[in-house]
Amino acid sequence: MQQQDTICALATPSGDGAVGIVRLSGSRAAELLERAARGVTLRPRRMVRVDLFDPESDAALDQVLVCLMRAPRSYTGEDVVEVYGHGGRLNMEALLGLFVRLGARPAGPGEFTRRAFLNGRLDLTQAEAVAEVIAARGARALRNAHAVLGGALGREVRAVRAQAVALAAELEACIDFAEELGDGAVGEGLAERHRALLAQLGRLVASYRRGRRLNGVSAVLVGAVNAGKSSLFNRLLGSRRALVSAEPGTTRDYLEAEVEWDGLRVTLIDTAGDRQHERMSVLEREGLALARERARTADVVVQVIDVSVAGGAGAGESAGGESAGGGVGRVVVAHKVDLLAGELRRQRCRALAAGAGGVGVVEASAATGEGLEALRAAVVAAALGDAAEAGGEGLGESRETVQVTQERQWEALRRAELALGAGLTALSEGTAPELVVEHTREALVALGEITGETFTEDVLDAVFARFCVGK
Ligand SMILES: Nc1nc2c(ncn2[C@@H]2O[C@H](COP(=O)(O)OP(=O)(O)OP(=O)(O)O)[C@@H](O)[C@H]2O)c(=O)[nH]1
Ligand SMILES: [Mg+2]
Structure with a gap:
């Protein structure tokens, strides 16, 4: 990872409060704090009380609690320092200004979570769920966001992807034998694999109908x-x-x-x-x-x-x-x-x-x-598109499975579904396996985008642009 520069941001809402938290992340996080605290040495995961001073004017700033979390066992996977100061807009601005003067860069929206993703602390569905937990309106939305944050959606998508990988490998094996796949046991087995994958994708795609409405x-x-x-x-x-x-x-x-x-x-x-x-x-x-x-x-x-x-x-x-x-x-x-x-x-x-x-x-x-x-x-x-009768299924704890709430994820699931559907059709028409497997690969790319196994900077920009600064 070359995320070497150290970023800082206010992690709590701007305004008056008992405590305000400034977060630093990056290789110089501990060093910057130690300089502002006149040479105190931080020990990982130990909360200490320190006085912070402006290094230029020597003016006393705030009396704070600080905690260092060393890479990779931190939110971002980098060295992270959290500074618990007295809440209040001016005081927090002064603390942020201090760290910027010492060499930290103000973080952009979602930059902490973006680093967490890039450092493998979260997959992309979990990163998106972080923003959803924060923005949740209503108990259903919050519960689903927590399930996704816990990895439920990522696991489900990776399981489907693993089966698609195995399917691609089988199709590739068939290329060498140049078998007729239009009929026969091998062809039927492969068609069955397609159908099983389509059924799992169908559930996820359909869940978006409810999922997109969970927030109101x-x-x-x-x-x-x-x-x-x-x-x-x-x-x-x-x-x-x-x-x-x-x-x-x-x-x-x-x-x-x-x-x-x-x-x-x-x-x-x-x-x-x-x-x-x-x-x-x-x-x-x-x-x-x-x-x-x-x-x-x-x-x-x-x-x-x-x-x-x-x-x-x-x-x-x-x-x-x-x-x-x-x-x-x-x-x-x-x-x-x-x-x-x-x-x-x-x-x-x-x-x-x-x-x-x-x-x-x-x-x-x-x-x-x-x-x-x-x-x-x-x-x-x-x-939520439930059956017409208002039978009051309630929050249906047991019945409810994780739902797709992000258009980005739904769109990629649809692409995977269409690709596998096209693969199944090709298979039933007796198309050569090297052509059928093209569809499987397309599905693999789409599925990889959901969890972030494959991604582009543009995708990350779009995902994290919706975050607040400091998250
Ligand atoms: N008996 C009875 N009268 C009702 C009921 N609901 C409303 N009303 C009466 O029906 C009349 C109209 O009620 P509103 O709630 O103003 O009806 P509305 O559909 O909003 O009417 P507009 O705004 O004019 O379109 C009032 O005199 C209410 O008291 C009900 O359940 N039972
Ligand atoms: Mg009326």
């Missing part, structure tokens, strides 16, 4: 005027945020609020109601346009329908969610069920379900609170 989704309430969207919005939040009235067209602008349901951060949005058969004022029209726009970009569209009125808008017509196949989740609410009883209620809800095209219908009432839990569960399920 948006759910928009849409429906006819007076359907009770704002009442539901308030009830779901547990606070009176939106105006509610018997007058149709109450909501004009849309309102947003953040909640966490079942470990998932949800931005809930209340919008202006739709009034299809009446003349709308300019304001109302604009409100509806806003609602439609918001519904177009939402992850989940919640269609609220007042079942107390006969022949209310059908579940089929919604302001958004027209691209249900494109990853938009849909939930239909049979609302104000408190106003109906017995057979009439059953009839109306059944009719609604029949017209909902397979989308789960939740019976609810903002007035009584009925169905709110089921509605929350249905929104989470729809957001």
